[in-house]
Amino acid sequence: MLITPDRATVATHWGTYLYETGDERLKPHPIDPDPSPIGFDMLAAARHPVRIARPSVRRSYLERGADAGGDGRGREDYVEVSWDEALDLAASAYRQVISERGNEAIYGGSYGWGSAGRFHHAQSQLHRFLNCVGGYTSSVGTYSHGAGSTLLPHVIGSSDGLSGRHTSWERIAENADLVVMFGGTPWKNSQVNAGGVARHSLSTHLSRFAERGVSAINISPIRDDVPLGTRAEWLPIRPGSDVALMLALAFVLDEEGLTDTSFLQSHTAGFDVFAGYLRGSDDGQPKTPEWAAPLCDIPPDEIRPLARRMAKGRTFLMMAWSLQRAEYGEQPFWMLVTLAAMLGQIGLPGGGFGFGYGAVDGTGREAPIRWPSFPQGINPVKSFIPVARIADMLLHPGESYDFNGEQRRYPEIELIHWAGGNPFHHHQDLGRLTRAWRRPSTIIVQDHVWTATARMADIVFPVVMQVERDDISCSSRDAILTPSHRILEPYAGARSNYAILCGLADRLDAGQKFSEGLAEEGWIRRLYDQARRRLADIGREIPDFESFWAGGPLEIPGGDAGDLLGAFRDDPAANPLRTPTGRIEIASETIAAFRYEDCPGHPTWFEPESWSEPGLALISNQPNRKLHSQLEFGSYAQQGRPGGCEPARIHPDDGAALGIADGATIKLSTTRGSCIARAVYSENLRRGVIQLSTGAWFAPENPDDAQPHCLAGNVNAVTRDKGTSRLAQGSVAQSCRVTVTPCEGTLRRLDVYTQAPVTRPRSATDS
Numbered sequence: 001m002l003i004t005p006d007r008a009t010v011a012t013h014w015g016t017y018l019y020e021t022g023d024e025r026l027k028p029h030p031i032d033p034d035p036s037p038i039g040f041d042m043l044a045a046a047r048h049p050v051r052i053a054r055p056s057v058r059r060s061y062l063e064r065g066a067d068a069g070g071d072g073r074g075r076e077d078y079v080e081v082s083w084d085e086a087l088d089l090a091a092s093a094y095r096q097v098i099s100e101r102g103n104e105a106i107y108g109g110s111y112g113w114g115s116a117g118r119f120h121h122a123q124s125q126l127h128r129f130l131n132c133v134g135g136y137t138s139s140v141g142t143y144s145h146g147a148g149s150t151l152l153p154h155v156i157g158s159s160d161g162l163s164g165r166h167t168s169w170e171r172i173a174e175n176a177d178l179v180v181m182f183g184g185t186p187w188k189n190s191q192v193n194a195g196g197v198a199r200h201s202l203s204t205h206l207s208r209f210a211e212r213g214v215s216a217i218n219i220s221p222i223r224d225d226v227p228l229g230t231r232a233e234w235l236p237i238r239p240g241s242d243v244a245l246m247l248a249l250a251f252v253l254d255e256e257g258l259t260d261t262s263f264l265q266s267h268t269a270g271f272d273v274f275a276g277y278l279r280g281s282d283d284g285q286p287k288t289p290e291w292a293a294p295l296c297d298i299p300p301d302e303i304r305p306l307a308r309r310m311a312k313g314r315t316f317l318m319m320a321w322s323l324q325r326a327e328y329g330e331q332p333f334w335m336l337v338t339l340a341a342m343l344g345q346i347g348l349p350g351g352g353f354g355f356g357y358g359a360v361d362g363t364g365r366e367a368p369i370r371w372p373s374f375p376q377g378i379n380p381v382k383s384f385i386p387v388a389r390i391a392d393m394l395l396h397p398g399e400s401y402d403f404n405g406e407q408r409r410y411p412e413i414e415l416i417h418w419a420g421g422n423p424f425h426h427h428q429d430l431g432r433l434t435r436a437w438r439r440p441s442t443i444i445v446q447d448h449v450w451t452a453t454a455r456m457a458d459i460v461f462p463v464v465m466q467v468e469r470d471d472i473s474c475s476s477r478d479a480i481l482t483p484s485h486r487i488l489e490p491y492a493g494a495r496s497n498y499a500i501l502c503g504l505a506d507r508l509d510a511g512q513k514f515s516e517g518l519a520e521e522g523w524i525r526r527l528y529d530q531a532r533r534r535l536a537d538i539g540r541e542i543p544d545f546e547s548f549w550a551g552g553p554l555e556i557p558g559g560d561a562g563d564l565l566g567a568f569r570d571d572p573a574a575n576p577l578r579t580p581t582g583r584i585e586i587a588s589e590t591i592a593a594f595r596y597e598d599c600p601g602h603p604t605w606f607e608p609e610s611w612s613e614p615g616l617a618l619i620s621n622q623p624n625r626k627l628h629s630q631l632e633f634g635s636y637a638q639q640g641r642p643g644g645c646e647p648a649r650i651h652p653d654d655g656a657a658l659g660i661a662d663g664a665t666i667k668l669s670t671t672r673g674s675c676i677a678r679a680v681y682s683e684n685l686r687r688g689v690i691q692l693s694t695g696a697w698f699a700p701e702n703p704d705d706a707q708p709h710c711l712a713g714n715v716n717a718v719t720r721d722k723g724t725s726r727l728a729q730g731s732v733a734q735s736c737r738v739t740v741t742p743c744e745g746t747l748r749r750l751d752v753y754t755q756a757p758v759t760r761p762r763s764a765t766d767s
């Protein structure tokens with residue numbers, strides 16, 4: 001076993017922390033100029049009563065196996081069993097499904113963030129195991145930017161500028177005059193990055209903007225989407241209407257001759273097709289500022305000067321990922337690229353566009369090498385779904401649906417295995433997911449705590465937390481490699497994902513294939529050595545594993561991707577884009593040929609269907625005090641829930657009109673379900689919206705309700721489950737309106753954060 005040094009580091013998705021022997025809390029690591037408080041209480045969290053202590057099986061599943069059916073999920077209690085018993089039960093379910101239905105009947109998408117670490121990455125562990133036993137139905141895309149990552153390859157030939165190869169913050173800060181931020185760059189979101197954060201840097205970048213006098217404009221329903229200390233102008237736009245505003249900006253550029261026509265001619269395709277729509281020769285409606293104003297709630301006399309300002313100097317257009325997590329979510333991204341193309345600064349230093357600058361820390365940084373990761377192997381099964389279509393798949397097996405030009409069929413799923421995600425936190429319309437989830441015959445979940453998803457499983461395997469295992473951390477685009485040390489013994493009977501899957505693979509005759517005969521330490525050393533060799537290949541030396549392990553974060557100077565599409569700008573003939581025309585496709589013949597009425601061949605304004613629902617527009621953005629639902633039971637997240645309720649921000653004028661006082665308990669309802677929250681008055685929100693972030697644990701008052709009422713405030717009790725369009729089928733989490741009413745009576749005590757649903761521990765063994 002690896003030895004933990006006296007000054008240990010813990011490298012998480014929310015930052016790198018320091019632990020010295022005897023400490024009760026983690027401390028910020030000196031390398032980090034702007035640490036996140038999310039991680040300080042991780043040691044206490046690791047000893048919390050909602051930890052899963054031992055393998056547990058839903059009562060009727062233990063009695064009758066897969067014949068028990070799924071109706072008892074979410075309604076029954078759990079019985080603790082030995083590791084051998086639990087693994088044997090899971091292995092026999094696997095054998096039965098594989099022999100009777102084939103591997104396609106296993107859903108292993110297992111979407112979710114899990115924990116940081118190149119080796120213990122839960123999803124990679126599960127995927128490798130599944131590939132070793134014949135494969136599985138997988139998922140493609142993300143909840144983060146499923147619409148964007150499907151659309152952008154049609155428009156610019158890749159997803160550059162979305163999840164990597166961004167123009168760096170430094171280039172923008174040094175060259176731009178004006179930065180327009182659709183959806184802002186919230187500090188709360190830049191606390192995290194998948195795989196780890198060594199140095200949080202949003203604050204540093206924004207102070208450089210201030211020093212150079214770069215103007216920033218925050219176009220968002222929420223003022224503090226740009227940190228309040230930043231000198232940013234605020235245009236409080238109506239949510240879901242950014243395409244209308246951008247069309248009006250484009251209209252002014254076109255009308256006033258401010259468009260870079262030579263860039264459009266040399267680097268883009270289809271502007272004339274789009275211009276017919278913009279000018280109204282197609283549909284009789286020119287997209288003027290007067291047309292857009294009632295849609296986006298920004299007056300024409302603010303839209304016109306903004307278009308002129310954009311054309312005057314070096315302008316960078318940023319857009320948050322959340323804008324595409326909405327009905328017709330492909331359109332704002334396509335329109336942003338179009339607007340940037342009309343300004344003609346794409347590829348110039350600090351000009352052009354990019355997505356997600358505030359979504360996570362580290363946007364615009366590039367790794368020196370491709371960091372090694374735990375190898376998943378190859379999935380022999382070709383069946384997949386767009387990730388956010390899970391409930392559709394379970395409710396409509398065999399039915400056809402459209403996706404990115406293909407007509408596909410949903411597979412029939414008999415077994416679901418999840419490790420490192422919490423679909424009963426993350427999916428929309430959880431009442432619908434509950435009905436869907438009761439269909440398969442076996443559900444296996446690995447987690448460290450009794451999440452809503454664990455409480456909806458048949459077989460539950462307890463997993464060690466990050467502070468209970470060793471690993472190496474680094475986000476895939478960062479340049480700082482950090483040891484993450486084990487500082488606590490595993491809780492009760494918990495095991496690592498690796499140990500659990502080794503046990504299962506052994507029982508399915510795939511043990512050697514899965515482990516290659518290596519113990520955990522062997523894999524960690526192997527991954528480090530791979531990194532060391534890849535770095536040596538580019539002339540960079542790093543110490544041997546022992547010195548790395550005893551030391552702290554290791555910084556290898558990384559790179560900078562240059563300006564997004566810079567090479568293409570310099571010479572489009574020599575560096576064409578991977579689109580059919582080799583150019584930026586303002587209109588796409590490929591997409592037009594799909595004939596999707598909800599995603600035609602050029603950027604188009606659609607009024608969201610959700611606008612016809614009653615109530616306030618709901619913004620279910622990312623939470624400030626946690627990463628999604630993780631550590632929600634811990635003290636830092638719970639301190640953000642005074643009175644046991646998740647805060648929902650609302651403008652005082654809306655509160656007064658609805659008879660809701662500041663601090664009152666409220667109910668948010670739709671036809672799909674409802675949830676409880678506490679009203680918090682704020683003038684940092686535009687009127688007509690309410691903000692309830694994600695992350696509360698799903699705690700339906702009655703598991704039999706078709707429209708669940710969530711007592712903990714999980715916003716997905718009310719949201720809509722539908723695809724962005726037939727093109728990308730992404731999540732539309734942000735398109736929802738809710739009726740808000742005062743909530744009378746006393747609140748029922750919530751036990752999801754304090755109690756395990758295990759009522760009759762059998763003489764449990766930790767073996």
Ligand SMILES: Nc1nc2c(c(=O)[nH]1)N[C@H]1C(S)=C(S)[C@@H](COP(=O)(O)OP(=O)(O)OC[C@H]3O[C@@H](n4cnc5c(=O)[nH]c(N)nc54)[C@H](O)[C@@H]3O)O[C@H]1N2
Pocket residue numbers: 111112113114115120121122143144145325418419420421422423425426427428446447448449451463464497620621622627628629630694715716719733734
């Ligand atoms: N309404 C609404 N819904 C949304 C969004 C929104 O904007 N609005 N955003 C969406 C987005 S972008 C995302 S990415 C999703 C996030 O959704 P998820 O990624 O599913 O959320 P997490 O809470 O991070 O879930 C991770 C789970 O893995 C567990 N875990 C952590 N480490 C390990 C490990 O090592 N092994 C195992 N086995 N388990 C581990 C944690 O305890 C937790 O239960 O939510 C989506 N849902």
Ligand SMILES: Nc1nc2c(c(=O)[nH]1)N[C@H]1C(S)=C(S)[C@@H](COP(=O)(O)OP(=O)(O)OC[C@H]3O[C@@H](n4cnc5c(=O)[nH]c(N)nc54)[C@H](O)[C@@H]3O)O[C@H]1N2
Pocket residue numbers: 143144145182183184186188189190191192219220221222225237238239240241242320321322323356358359360619620621622623624625626627628734
């Ligand atoms: N602390 C913390 N940070 C996180 C996460 C977390 O759970 N906790 N999750 C991480 C993950 S998985 C992801 S994918 C990223 C997501 O990153 P984003 O998708 O950018 O995050 P959101 O918080 O959903 O949205 C950012 C802001 O967009 C604004 N917005 C919403 N709708 C509209 C609109 O129609 N128009 C305009 N102009 N603005 C709008 C909202 O005011 C919101 O605060 O965040 C990551 N960062």
Ligand SMILES: [Mo]
Pocket residue numbers: 142143144145
């Ligand atoms: Mo995400």
